[in-house]
Amino acid sequence: MTNRQYLLDRLPGGEKLSPGHFALRNGEVPKPGAGEVLLKTRYVSLDAANRAWMQGATYRSALEGGQVMAGGSLSEVVESDVDHLKPGDLVFADIGWQEYGVAPGKRLEKLPDLKPETHLLSVYGIAGLTAYFGLLECGRPQAGDTVVVSAAAGSVGSIVGQIARIKGCRVVGIAGGEEKGRWLTEELGFDAAVDYRSPEFKRQLRAAVPEGIDVFFDNTGGDVFEACLFAMKNHGRIACCGALSQYDGAPPPHGPRGIPGLIVTKRLTLRGFVVMDFAEQNAKALADLQGWVTSGELRVKEDIVDGFENLPQALIGLLGGDNRGKRMVRV
Incomplete structure (x- = not known):
């Protein structure tokens, strides 16, 4: 063999x-x-x-x-x-x-x-657990909040958005292309989708979150992170899960601008995490995820x-x- x-x-x-x-x-x-x-x-x-x-x-x-x-x-x-x-x-x-x-x-x-x-x-592996803990423990959404998810059509983002919807939030997904955007809204129940590849991305984002962002679940970093940072509400929470835009190829020429002033004046909370941080809570997370899949509230x-x-x-x-x-x- x-x-x-x-x-x-x-x-x-x-x-x-x-x-x-x-x-x-x-x-x-x-x-x-x-x-x-x-x-x-x-x-x-x-x-x-x-x-x-x-x-x-x-x-x-x-x-x-x-x-x-x-x-x-x-x-x-x-x-x-x-x-x-x-x-x-x-x-x-x-x-x-x-x-x-x-x-x-x-x-x-x-x-x-x-x-x-x-x-x-x-959904019952690292992707589902990352989505669950990153949103609920780090983002701490409340019913009625506006939640924005980058890389929303990916393994983690697609689950994050659906959990936020289950929790009574208004959900906006950021993904690449109109086809993915339609999938997010028509099949997964997102309230809106924004195409980060569009030259009108920032305008589309502002239109999708006219009152600002309560919780941002970030999988990408880079320009998408920067655009969402400026759209955050006071006391907004950012769950920092990944930086996909910076993994492959040459490093970006600069980091997000204006971070120190924005964090202070908007009193933002940014929290990085890895899924192992919450291992002692895995049983409850898996029970919730299985319940939502069984009921049809969460599509895989x-x-x-x-x-x-x-x-x-x-x-x-x-x-x-x-x-x-x-x-x-x-x-």
Whole structure:
């Protein structure tokens, strides 16, 4: 048996990510040792954070050229040397872009038997939990608030907007293109959508939030962050989840202007977070998410790409905004 692996052959630096930055290799299937579990990958999770890890250390160590590309996956237990996992169980594991991997059993938990199983990577996985905690714990919306979400058609943003709607807020999504905007309003129930690619973006944003923004859930940073910052109401809250606009390619020539004065005069609260901050509340979050999905209040959109060999292009497409909802690759 062989183990197909994608290596991050070289770091992209200031270049845009391309297939040439990766190398496909046939390695050996690893052997689990004491306390370890051998896993077979079913689906690889793709996220903008995959690109951020190439820029340096974040909440995890920086990636280096020549190593297996990092990433999480929905994987099946093949062999186990721990009591709480047996062959056939499903787990979420950080074993990178490879068909087989070994991980310490103490770091793994058996996932519930839910259908479709892909929901374990999307709405019941990191995407759904990030949306839930980022909005409710960091943004703290109240019924009647105006909530704006950037990258609103993505895996996290599409869930954020729907949770805000469930909580009685007026929701405005920022996404690329009119087609995505129609999807947000007609299918997901957003009240309005704004096209950040339009030369009229700032005018459209002002028209969509005439009284200002109470809560801004930011996935992109850059010019979109700056435009929303100037539209915030007094005592507004900003949940800083990601900076997609700054991950791929050359760094921006400047940061958002006027931040210190705006934060002070508008008494804004900006809070960065990672989903692990709220791990002790996962059970309640998952119960709420499952309830909303079952009732039909929360619609789940998944973007599944078939074929291990398509991993590099699938990530590049995600960074370019090709996806709607959670993107993953079925191995």
